[in-house]
Structures are given as C-alpha cells and as structure tokens.
Amino acid sequence: MRLYWTTLASQWRGGLALLGCSVLESVPAFLSGRLVERAVNHGFAAGSPGLGIAWLLVFAAVAVLGAFGSRLVWQRLGTLVEPLRDALVGAVVRGVLRGRAPQRRRSDASGVARITQHVEVIRDATAGMLVQGRGMVVTTVAALAGVFSIAGPLAWAVALPVLVSVLAFGCLLPTLASRQRTLTLADEHTAEAAGTVLAGMRDVVACGAEATAVASVHDRIEVQAAAATRMGTATAMRTLIVAIGAFVPLLLVLALAPGMVAAGTLTAGAALGTVVYLSATLQPALQGLAATASTVVLRLLVALRRLGEACPSPAKEGGVAEPRGCAVRLRGVTFGWGEHAEPIVRDLDLDLDPGEHLAVVGPSGIGKSTLAGLLTGMLEPQRGRVLIGGEPVGEIRTGLRHRLVAFTPQESYVFAGTVRENIALFAPSATDNQLLAAAETVGAGELVERLGGLYGEVGHAVHTGPTAGEAGERKVLSAGEAQLLSLVRLYACPAGVIVLDEATANLDPAAEARAEWAFAERGGVLVVIAHRLSSALRARRVLVMDGNDTLLGGHEELLATSSRYAEMMRAWGGRVSAGPVLPVTRAAAR
C-alpha cells in the first residue's frame, strides 16, 4: 500500500511535533545512568545522603517530565492517525465502487465488512507503532547516547552488538510477517471450513458424508496447527536475537571495565553508570521494541497487505467517444463465461432504433442478464461489436454513459437519504415537478406520497449493527418498493436506451404492466429482460434465449415458428387469467 506511506509522509508536520515530544520523552532514559551514578558515587558512597537523595529527586522529576512527554504524544496521535484512516477509507470506498461489478453473483457484503476491519486494524496498529514502537526506539537511542556521553571508550562495545542484533531482527521481520500472515489465513480458513460444514449439517447427514466433512475440517485444523508452530519457532528466534543483543554489551563492559579502571582510562563512576544504562534501561527497551515489532508491526504489515489484496482492481476506464443518437447495433456478438465454456450468446446481430421495444425471454439461469451487461458496456463481447450511436459502448466517455444508457438490475440500488436523492440519481438537475410526474407515470406516485414526498427519508438497504437503532423514523423499503423507485429514477433520466433486467420481478403483474407501458411510451430504445412471459406480449419483438441458440421475432411469428416458444407460452398460458388481460389486446393492436 503505497498510499499508506505517502499519507503518513504527508503528515510530516505532525511527525515533527511527535519528534519534539520524543525528545522530552527520551530525557529520563538519557540521564538514568548518570543520575544513579551521581546519587551513588557523589552521594551515598561519598557519605553525603542528602546529595544522594537530591540526585534521586532530580531523577524523579525527570521521570515525570518523560511521562508528560508521552502524554503529549497521545494527544498528537489524533492529528496523525485520523487523517491516515480518512485517506485509507477514502481509497477503499473509491476502490470498491470503481471495481468490477459482479455479474453473476450478489455483492459480497462480508467482504466489504472485512475491508473496513482491516482499515481499523491499520489505524490501531499505526497508533501502537507510534506510541510504543517509537517510544522504545527513543529509549534505546537515548540510553546508547547516555553511554557515549559518560563512557566513550566503552561505547563501541555496547553499540556494535546492539546494532547487529537490531539489524538481524530487521532481517527476521519479513519471515515473521509472512508466517503471521499464513497463520491469520489458516485461522480464517479453519473457521470457514467448520462454518460451511456446520451450517450444512443437514445436507452432510442427508448425503451420508459425515466422514468427508470431518476430514475437510481436520485438514484445515492440521494446517492451522502447523502454521502456529512455525510462527512460534520464528518468535523464539526473535527472542534469541534480541536477548543476545541486549546481553553481550553487558558482558563486554564488565569484562573490559576492570582493566580500563585499573589503567585509569575509565572512572569507576562511568563504569557503574554504563552498567545502569545497560541493565535498567537498554535491556528492557530492546525487549519491548522486539515485542512491539512482532505484535503491532506484524499486525500492521499483515493488515496492509490484506487490504491491498482485498481492494478490487479498478475496472477499465471508459474511453472518450461521444456518440450521436441512441440507435443500438449488435454485430456478430459472441459471449461466454470462459474460453472453454459454451457461449451464452453466439453471433448475435440486433438492430434497435429509437421507439423499438424488445423483450428477452428464456429459462432462468440461462444468461439473459448477460445481454444487459453487453448493452451497458460492463461486459466485453469475446467477438463482435456492440455500438450505441455508432460508437462501441465500452469506449463512450464514462461520465456520459448514464445519459445514454440507463439500466437497473433486479436488485435495486436504493440508499439511505431522501426520496429525491434516490430518484434523481441519474438526473440531478431534474425539477421536483418532473420527478413527481415521472413517479406518477410509472405508478409510484402513491409510494412517494407514503414515503413523505420527495424529501421523505429512506432507510439503509442493509441493516447492520449500530445503525439499526439509528434508522428510527426512516422507512425500510420492501424489494418491490425499491424496484418502483429505481424505475422512477430510470424514467426521469435523459437516457435514450433503457435496459430493465428483471427490474419488475417483485411487482405484482398489474404494476409491472403499468410500468412497462409507461416506458414503452417514453420513446427511445427499451429492452426488457423478462421475468414474466407477459412482458413478451407487450413487446414489438422478442429475443428467445434457450441455451443453444437465440431466436428473434414478433410474438405471433415466434408462436408459429418456434416450438420451444410455443411450449413456453402454453405452459404459462394456464395462469394468464391471473394477470391483466388489457396489455395483450394493446399489443395485438400494434
């Protein structure tokens, strides 16, 4: 995640302030050895307890100063961490919304929840790194500086082992991070495998597959245990490296000091101070640093990486073409879900001029929605071209697309906000009267009124945790109501091509007929991917998708020529009396 580091870097002012606080925080570590040495050598050991106590009191004052420094750090944290989180959330939201839209599945709500969790982990871990990690680094450096200041000749014996161990630890960090990541994934997979089997227990029992199911979970459990063991080994290596790095300097100082003291190159006081620095300040700080690095920093690295993976790759940017008119031309279009998969559409030619009304019918799951994807440019044909106003639909300027082609799928997009915000989504500049007229024409007038007019509030489509209570007065829409609002949105927009992908599935047949008639009389090109066969009777032409091939023609013509179409109509005809009869006569009149 380059964004993480650039955002962090852009907060350099906050960083500088933090550095200032760090200086304050480092004072106790820098002075600890020296002050203790003073208290002992000049005070207690020299027979003047008053002086000894005085030096210790100075130490106490310095400790309070340091603690105050860390208080300042906490206060500054908000100015660093919150902008970072803002930037990440922004990037994630944009990434998700610009990403490839799922064509064949419902959108993955749990995936979105996971992404937001990653961002929160990154926020917490960054804060932990800035408070604890930075604090430990500051203490280590200050203690080293303290040693340099009182025992220059011994300093290299101290600094070199510490440096080597910090470097070695740095080299170990990638291994630690990758093992932590493997472990996190193994944990998730275990829960996932267990969840699948337990939630499907009825099916497992019905298939007599208990042994298979248990084996699938056991595999995951073993993988998880192995990952945990490997992580444990790596952590033990970390302990080893850091412990050696903290212990060797002490040993060297104690081995070298007697000779130097005897030779007079080092005072006894300096030797004492150095040992205090090492045993009381440096050793705990190094250990704390390693502990922070292998918990907080690992969490951070893993979350950053997973966030990078979880964010969908952005879809192809649209082109710059500006089409003329809204005539639709399909030329030799072939599309399938993979290279080896049988195509859903094969060599399809289709001409749709303004005023045309096409219904697409066929059994469920055969890929009718594919056509909507091709017409709106979300899917690219494997062969052939889809042209709108003379330009390939994929190359139309993105901002222009919704003014040309408007589309609504079965799962309507309705969001928390006012009714107006929802229905003016594709026509933000439409007047209230235009919107109300659109609602009336499509048959949603009563609904809009019930919601409190254009400025009534609509609730979230999906209710989650804390917001559920907040919804309060907001109305949660049923699937049918949501579809009606999407239809108004489409009707009110300026697009010349309208694609309804089972967009009336949750309406009753009468409401569906009313909405479809409204769109038919709106002008422009209308493509209805039909949920009920009654849609075919209202259309001028019908495209039958039946797995093996596609048929195109008028209703009567298809009844006469296609046995499959005739059979479909016969089977459905038994229930036609339930639906409105009126549209049939109007279709026949055309």
Next chain:
Amino acid sequence: MRNTVLTRVNTHDRFLLGIVRHDRFRVVLMIVAAVVATIAGLLLPGALADAVDAAIAGRPSLPPVLWLLTLGCAEIAADVVGGILTARVTASGTAWLRRRLSRHLAALGTSSRFADGDAVSRLTTDCTGAGGVASILVQLGSALVVSTGAVILLALLDWRLALVFLGSVPVALWLARSHLRLTADDVSAYQRVSGELSARLLDAVGGLRTIAAAGIADREADRVLRPLPRLSAAGAGMWRTQARMVWKAGLLLPAVELAVLAAAGFGVLAGRLSVGDMLAALGYVALGMSLVGQVPLLTSLSRARSCAGRLAEVLETPLPAEGTFRLPAGPGRIELRGAGTDGILHDVDLTVEGGSTVAIVGRSGSGKSALAGLLGGLRPADDGEVLLDGVPMRRVRAEELRAAVGYAFERPTLLGTTVADAVAYGSWAGLVAVERACRAAHVHDLVVRLPEGYRNPLDRTPLSGGEAQRVGLARALVRGPRLLVLDDATASLDTVTEARVESAIEQALPGRTRVVVTHRVSTACRADRVVWLDAGRIRATAPHDVLWADAAYRAVFTEDGGR
C-alpha cells in the same frame, strides 16, 4: 445448588487437566525450561553485582563475568526452548480439541442443539482459549516464583529493602491510578459513525451493477464518505481521552525503583551494602514488578476455564445410538407408526407404497419439512417407529440408509471443492454419473457454460436459488436411491422447467418411491396421493382430485399467492 456449581467447576478443571495431560511429555519439558529460566533469572542480579563490584574496584573480573555468562546463556537458551515448546503445546492442544469437537459435532448431526454460529465459535475461539491452558499455567507459575523469589532475595540482601519495596508498590499503584475510563460516549460515537459509513458502503455495494453501468462511481463514493469528518473528530476525541488516562502508568516502575534505590543508598552509607548490591536491588525490583505485567494471565486463565466449560458442554452431549442392521433389498416402502417429533408432528400413521409418488402439502408451519425429515430418516423420530422396507430406520447402518435415500432441499448447501464434487458429495459417483444426474436435473447446460465446466471451483460458481436447487437435485439423483425426498426442491424453478425436470427424473430413475413437499397445485396434481398436513397432524390422505373438492384444501395453495 452450591454443590452443583462446585461439581460443574470441577468438571471444567478436570477437562482442562485433560488438555494438559494430552501432551504431558512436552508439558514436562516446558516446565523444566521454565524452571531453568526462573532460577537463572533470579541469580543474574547477584552475579551482576559481583561483577560490577570487581569492575569498579579495578580487580580482575573473570570469575564473576564467567558466572554471569553461564547464567545469561542458560536463561536465554531456556527462554528460546520454552518459547518453541509453548507454541507447540498450544498448537497441538488446540488442534486436539478441535478434532474432538468437530468429530463429535458431526456425530451429533442434525440432532445437535448448538446453532451453527455458536458451534463455529466454540470450534475456533473456545478451542484456542482452552488449548493454551498449559502455557498459561506455566507462565503464571513462573511469574509468581520470580516475583516472590525477587522479594526474598531483596530481603536477603537487606530486609529493609524488601520492606520499602512492599510498602512502595501500593503507593506507586495509587499514584499511577487513572480516574478516567475511556467513556462509553467516546467509543460509541466512533462506532456509530463507523457503522453509518459501513452501512452506506453496503448500500452502494448492493447497487454496484447500477453504479458501474451508469459510470457514477466517484459521485457515489463522495456520498458514502460524507460522514468521514465526523468519524475523524470522534477518533481524535478518543485519543485525547486516552492521553489524559495512560501517561501516569509510565511512572509506576520509576517510583518503586527510586524508593528502593534511596533505601539501598542508606545501606551503602551504613556499609551494609556494596555499590554492586544497589544494582542488584534495582534488578530485583524489576523482577518483582514483572508480576504487575502478568496480571492479564489471570484473565486468560479464567477465560480458558469458561472456554473449557463450553467445550465440555458439547463433548458431554450423548451421541445417538448407531444402527447395526443391514437394509434388505426392497421397493422403498415406508411405514410410519404413531411417529412424531416433539412439538411439530404428532402421531402420524402413514404408508408410502414402493414406487409411488406422494405429495406433502399444507400451510407453512404445518410440519411438512419435519415429515419429509422423518420419512427419509434424516431426523430420528422422537416417538413411534419409521420403517423402510420393513426395517426400523434407526436400527439400519447409517451408510446403507444414506445410500438408499436421496434428499433435495429448497435451499441446499453445496459442499465440496468443485461443481462435480458438490454433486458427488458423500457418494463415490464418477464424472459420467455426475453428468447424467446433472442432465436429469436440467443443470448440465448451465455447468458446461462455467469457465471450467464441471471442474469449476464451487466458491467461484455463484448460483441463483433455482440453479443451486437443481445442483442439489442432481446430488440426490446421482446416488440412484430407492427413495427420493424432494423438500420443496423445485420451488425456484419456473413451471415449465419444473415439469421437464420431473419427467427427466422419471426417465433417469424409473419406479423409485418419491416424496415431494410442494406448494404448487400442478405438482400435487401429478402425485399418486397427497398427504395433507394441518398443525402437525395428517388431515387427509387421498389423490389430489378427491381433495380438491374441499375448499379448505384449495385454500392451502392460495396462501402465498400461488407461486
């Protein structure tokens, strides 16, 4: 009452001991490592004191430095070995618990009273919590020994120091206490805004196809992000509260250290202590205070105990008895004699002749699925007896019963790695049989259009309700059962496809007994007989045409708009 609580607590502890005992060899090694580390750690400050005294006196310091080296190496080595052992013991303990639990849950099968989510959390969180018990105990033990040992050694050095230490700890704790708690307001404000943002994002994700088709991603992103400034403000407030709260904690150790140092200073003044001893005292203080940092272990221990309780609850649930009878060859004739399931079905007497098709109809909640579960032995009857070809189902060996009965559901859960796996799940069917079953279930055309056909990974095969139903149907057909139970298994298909699927099944598996739960008139009409359920009892059993005369029967089909 008190007694039962005590015995419960005891069983939890016995359960935890069982986990420790499961890996006793490594646990013993872990204890040895901890003992070595503890002893070396406690002796280190003394050795340091000797070496320092030698150093500042300018005396040759080789013997004390060598001793220090020995102790240091021993401690580091014991820590490293102990760390590796801890990870292994915890991992293997957790895995052992998980294996036991998953086996038991699978053996409980459909009679398990644990909800899925609950069972998953027991298998993941609770097993981890309880699996670490050995390492928690060892760490807690060594922390106690280290701290007590440090105080004793401090007392041996100079009893006054121990007194000062013990006296100053409460004072220091009082000094470092924090009046403030992170107020619920701060946290809930942050969570509320954060939840609002997620909900907005979920709204938008639900409409991703609309957004992508219209090319309005950026505009919608801005709309989703509108509450962000409020989130930022709530977050900054949280950090400020924490700043007021946590800074004093950093003063705890220096306060105690300075008190003991001052006391030791007077010891040096009086000649009782050497300068090196002051350093040793400083070391003991650090060791003594380390217990404060280990307090969370107590929480972990009590958590481990409650986790163990939740695990024991599952493992102590008795398993249903296993059947031993073989299933004789037969036409698939089912007989229910006074059969019932608690609170759902009562006293059902019913015979389904081999090779016949029986439809089960009734209003929702009348017990249709429960009856379907009884008829194929998916759920054991609480009262009465269910016989398949003359043998009580509960006595039949599970694998034979499952091979004889095929179930398909309204919302099947598809399991396995690939589509072919999902169809063959639990049977040994090969690809040819799988393909034949898929053709009969009218899902073959769909599968071959997937990028990898039958080998397409299941998690990359998003299926609509009707598609999943047909794959589930293929799964029931592939084992060629003598009894086929379709529990509303074609509800999402259009009537044309449903009729075609039915005739395809008839061709693929002729003469099999079929039980069909349905809401549709057309399906009931095609069955040989209809079982009409009402409030958990059979209201009538007769052909559809006979029952149709009854207005109450006709009303059953209109309740949900005659899908």
